[in-house]
Amino acid sequence: MTELSAGIERIFWAHKDDMQRCVATVEAAVAAIAAGGLDEDLRARAEADAHKLAGSLGTFGLLRGSDLARVLLHSLTAGSAVAVAEAAALADCVGALRAELDAECARLEILLEAPPRRDLRGELFENGLPRTQAPVASGRILVVDDDPAVRDVLVGMLCEAGYDARGVGSAREARYALEHETVSLLLSDVSMPGETGLDLIRFALCEHPETATLLISALDDPGIAQVAMDFGAYGYLSKPVRRSAVLIGVMSALRRRDVEEREQTTRLHLEDHLRLRTSALTEALERLEGGAAQGRVLQAEALHRWAQSAEYRDPGIGRHLKRVAHYCAALGEKFGLHGESLELACVLHDVGKVAIPDAIMLKAGPLTAEERLAVQAHATVGHEMLCDSSSGLLDLAALIAKTHHEKFDGSGYPCGLLGTEIPLEGRITAVADVFDALTSDRVYRTAWSLETTVAWMTHERGRHFDPEVLDAFLSSLDEIRSVQSLMSH
Numbered sequence: 378m379t380e381l382s383a384g385i386e387r388i389f390w391a392h393k394d395d396m397q398r399c400v401a402t403v404e405a406a407v408a409a410i411a412a413g414g415l416d417e418d419l420r421a422r423a424e425a426d427a428h429k430l431a432g433s434l435g436t437f438g439l440l441r442g443s444d445l446a447r448v449l450l451h452s453l454t455a456g457s458a459v460a461v462a463e464a465a466a467l468a469d470c471v472g473a474l475r476a477e478l479d480a481e482c483a484r485l486e487i488l489l490e491a492p493p494r495r496d497l498r499g500e501l502f503e504n505g506l507p508r509t510q511a512p513v514a515s516g517r518i519l520v521v522d523d524d525p526a527v528r529d530v531l532v533g534m535l536c537e538a539g540y541d542a543r544g545v546g547s548a549r550e551a552r553y554a555l556e557h558e559t560v561s562l563l564l565s566d567v568s569m570p571g572e573t574g575l576d577l578i579r580f581a582l583c584e585h586p587e588t589a590t591l592l593i594s595a596l597d598d599p600g601i602a603q604v605a606m607d608f609g610a611y612g613y614l615s616k617p618v619r620r621s622a623v624l625i626g627v628m629s630a631l632r633r634r635d636v637e638e639r640e641q642t643t644r645l646h647l648e649d650h651l652r653l654r655t656s657a658l659t660e661a662l663e664r665l666e667g668g669a670a671q672g673r674v675l676q677a678e679a680l681h682r683w684a685q686s687a688e689y690r691d692p693g694i695g696r697h698l699k700r701v702a703h704y705c706a707a708l709g710e711k712f713g714l715h716g717e718s719l720e721l722a723c724v725l726h727d728v729g730k731v732a733i734p735d736a737i738m739l740k741a742g743p744l745t746a747e748e749r750l751a752v753q754a755h756a757t758v759g760h761e762m763l764c765d766s767s768s769g770l771l772d773l774a775a776l777i778a779k780t781h782h783e784k785f786d787g788s789g790y791p792c793g794l795l796g797t798e799i800p801l802e803g804r805i806t807a808v809a810d811v812f813d814a815l816t817s818d819r820v821y822r823t824a825w826s827l828e829t830t831v832a833w834m835t836h837e838r839g840r841h842f843d844p845e846v847l848d849a850f851l852s853s854l855d856e857i858r859s860v861q862s863l864m865s866h
Contacts, residue, residue, distance in 0.1 A: 386485055388533055389437050392526035393482050396433060399426035400475050403449055407471050411464035424453040428568070430474070432595040432616045433526040442477040443616075445470055517558055518627065520544040521551045521565040521577065522593070527616075531564065531593075534620050535627065548572035548580075555581060560588050562630055567594035567601060575604060582609045589634035591626055593618060696864055697813055698724050703860045704809035704850075705802075711849050712801060719802060722774040726781050726806055729759025741820050753790045756782050773802065781806040786840045796843075804843040808834070808850045811841070816861065827858070 406423030409415040427450035435443035448470055452463065518540050522528040528544040535542035545551050548569060554560060563581050565574040578590040592605045595616040602613040611630035614622055706720035730738065733755055737748045744752065759778030763771050780794065780803025787795035789807075799807075815830045825833075831851065838844050850857070 388529045390485050399430050402426045404471050407467045427453055429524050432524055435616045436527045436530050442474055445474040517560050518542040518562045519554050519560045523569045534623055538624055548577040551577055555585050562589045564591045567592055578610050579608050589630040591630050700813050700864045701809045704857055705805050708805050708850055722777055723806055725774040726777045729755035732758045739820055757791050776800055777802050777806050781810055784841045785843050804846050808842050808846050
């Protein structure tokens with residue numbers, strides 16, 4: 378037997394009667410096999426006790442006894458397939474197991490009746506740490522094993538090492554403890570009646586993720602170990618377990634748990650910090666956007682006031698500017714442009730006309746060639762008035778002022794641009810401006826009818842107007858007419 382401590386030896390002594398009972402059950406089963414009459418009930422009880430002996434004896438350091446119990450367990454698992462001819466070999470095996478257990482009991486009987494001895498080996502942990510430097514757990518370690526002997530040994534090892542540990546005998550008891558106690562580590566056997574250790578750690582990982590999990594099994598099965606690790610277990614120990622292996626496994630699991638808790642705390646702190654910074658940034662942006670919105674309102678008000686002031690020079694021109702701006706906004710959105718910006722910029726498309734003398738602007742008769750050139754100059758003048766601004770809106774207005782009299786076939790002014798050389802905003806304004814001009818009264822003529830206007834503009838499709846823009850405008854004629862009617866009064 379591995380010399381662990383007097384406390385562990387006393388645990389063995391306390392459970393010797395139960396282990397001897399298990400050996401007796403296995404002996405009875407082997408005798409029944411020899412007689413050719415092993416019933417199912419005895420086989421099941423003997424199988425359970427052989428499994429228990431394999432784990433218990435290995436945990437107490439009786440490795441040969443654990444191996445003998447495994448051999449018997451394998452034969453009993455075969456059930457009716459066990460031949461009578463094997464009974465003699467099984468009898469030898471169980472006899473050797475009985476001798477192993479009796480010898481250890483005899484040794485301990487003498488040892489425990491002798492005066493207390495100083496346990497030099499127990500002065501140091503197997504990991505080299507002096508007893509005064511025992512690790513301190515932040516919570517309880519819960520040992521789950523249906524074998525009382527194994528459970529008591531594991532709890533004894535952990536308590537001796539300075540941990541707060543206690544044991545329970547089933548997954549049901551473990552669930553209750555998890556709900557009502559602070560458990561830092563769940564140390565569970567795999568094979569238990571009812572709910573298995575794998576089921577238990579899966580529950581713990583879902584419902585109590587702050588608890589580390591460690592599995593122990595008498596089955597040295599890499600498949601079970603892989604499943605446990607896939608579930609999220611922090612480690613896997615095989616029986617028989619050594620004190621050093623248990624302490625190292627527990628220490629590693631708790632250390633990993635502490636690291637993960639610190640990382641979680643740090644992550645939550647960073648998330649809170651980021652949330653606060655984001656909230657402050659959002660508030661700042663809202664203030665900026667509020668200021669920008671107010672600026673846009675003031676800008677729009679100034680532009681519309683300018684359009685209204687044009688009425689004092691040329692009655693009706695202010696309403697013309699606003700109608701054209703609304704037409705352009707509606708048409709521009711069909712081509713993916715920003716309607717509000719286009720509407721405000723279009724209000725200034727004729728701003729260059731301030732340079733045209735009243736005698737020409739208000740002339741009722743035909744214009745001379747020189748007078749026509751003076752009128753056409755308003756496109757260039759308007760561009761020069763608005764360009765090189767720090768405002769994107771005024772830059773757009775300058776572009777529209779310069780290009781809204783260009784024609785799709787290249788015969789327009791002031792630059793004679795051809796087709797798509799003319800900016801889209803200019804092509805849109807050209808359609809809207811001509812439509813409103815033709816359907817409105819001017820000093821030199823009366824308004825055209827809608828039918829005459831549409832017929833003439835259709836005739837100019839591909840010549841004066843961009844075909845695609847004109848088609849989009851005509852398809853929205855009902856909407857255009859509603860705006861025209863509303864803004865003509």
